[in-house]
Amino acid sequence: MDEYETTAKYNIAETCSASISMKELCELSEVKTSANDLIDLTKPLGYGEIRGATELRNSLSRLYSSRVLSLLSPDNILITPGAIAANFLVLYSLVGPGDHVICHYPTYQQLYSVPASLGAEVDLWKAKPEKGWNVDTEELKQLIKPSTKMIILNNPQNPTGAVLKNSLLQEIIEIASSHSPPIMIFSDEVYRPLFHGITPVDSQFPPSILSLGYRNTIAVGSLSKAYSLAGIRVGWIASRNPDIVGQCAAARDYTTISVSQLDQQVAAFALSPNTIHGLLGRNIGIAKTNLELLEKFVIKHDEFCSWTKPVAGTTAFVLFSRDGQPVDAVELCKRVQEKTGVMFVPGDRCFGAEFRGYVRIGYVNHTSVVKEGLAEMTKFMRREFDDVPLMDDVAQ
Structure with missing residues (x-):
């Protein structure tokens, strides 16, 4: 991403929903506020509240307490400089030599590489493409050891856009809570609540891991x-x-005393009841529109492309193959960007060697970028795709 995104004309590897300005954020709110008034310019810029601004933690408390019997106290929330810092703090604070960790896979590399770097033994709980990126709880049981301290989930999942559904989450909690000592469950939920293929009325709609009554759960968001x-x-x-x-708060004292007051003021406004619905509505609308464009592309090229259609988040994992063999995804991505300016991320380079031929596509960018990028990709498929080497040719 760092090497190529600055030169990409059509960056559809991006995993964030299409970015907005403070002016646009204000326009999405039910209470119209000027961007000039969003920040309190009279507030002294000290460290502020060390664990995070009360207004922001109250908003998050309200979101996590929705539709559940037990409210989540704002005191049980720690604000961090992004989810990447949150993930690191959780792992640094709770995992070390002698511990065993099980990580839902494929996923963001930080979630399994950091615990390994801290001296923990890590096993991967693999979601399988032939099963729609679902996981098997019987396999989870077989992975558990006496030293298992933590199960790490990514829900919704990067890069596939799949979700761990309600009944599966319940099973995971039953397994973790029956272990002695009980196993912690850590869920990276940064793509929550961007659900566009499943709705809260569905009985299998995945709640936050904090909503299922198990005390030893941790959720990260951003x-x-x-x-x-x-x-x-x-x-x-x-x-x-x-x-x-x-x-986690004690460990954070050695990395970040507090988070910017200015950032937290914007965040509190975005998550307030007057703004969050307009903001999420915008992004879910973009996701649905752009996913339809991507689905049309995959269907048009179904001789070469296959996938499990995402139901949440911003990313899709698409397998490119020819004559029944996966293509060299790294070479595909390089040639696509060189010839068309379109940027994808190669699956085997970024998520594991077994994902040969896969590319991750971030489709919740501005619709014009996705539409024009896929149009350029269609030209590449017609003119250049036959020349992309297959993985078997590379191996030889």
Whole structure:
């Protein structure tokens, strides 16, 4: 991403919903506010509240407490500079040598590489493409060891756009809670609540891991992916267990004393009842529109493309093959960008060697970018795709 995104004409590898300005954010709110009034210019710019602004944590508390019997206290939420910092703090605070961790896979590399770097033993709980990127709880049971301390989930999942459904989450909690000692469940939920292929009225709609009554759960979120505000660098850690939040807060004292007050003011406005519905409605609308464009592309090229259609988040994992063999995805991505200016991410380079031929496509960018990028990709498929090497040819 760092190497190629600055030169891409059509960046449809981006994982954030189409970014918005403060002016656009204000226009989405039910209470019309000028961007000039969004920030309190009279507020002294000290560290502020160390664990996070009360207004912001109250908004998050309200979101996590919706549709559940047990409210989540704002004291059980720690604000961080983005979800990447939140993930690192959780793992740094809770995992170390002698611990065993099980990680839902494929996923963001941080979630399994960081615990390994901290000395933990890591096993991957693999979702399978032939099963629609579902996972098997019997396999999870077989992975558990006496030293298993944490199960790491990514829900909705990057890069596939699949979700772990309600009944499956219940099974995971039953397995974790029956272990002695009980296993912590850590869920990276940064793509929540961008659901566009499943709705809350569906019995299998996936709630946050914090909503299922198990105390030893941790959720991480941010304003970057579903809320279009990556530039303000606001994320959070939330748990039903205050001791977990306390350990993360203690570790954060050595990395980030507090998060920018200016960023938190914007975040609190975005998550307020007057703004969040307009913001999410915009992004879900973009996701549905653009996913339809991507689906038409996959169908048009079904001789070469296959996928499991995403139901949530911003990313799709598409397999490109020819004559029944996966193409060299790294070479495909390089040639596509060179010839068309379209940027994808190669699956085997970024998510594991077994994902040969896969590319990750970020489709919740501005619709014009996705539409024009896929049009250029269609020309590439017609003119250049036959020359992309197959993985078997590369191996030889």
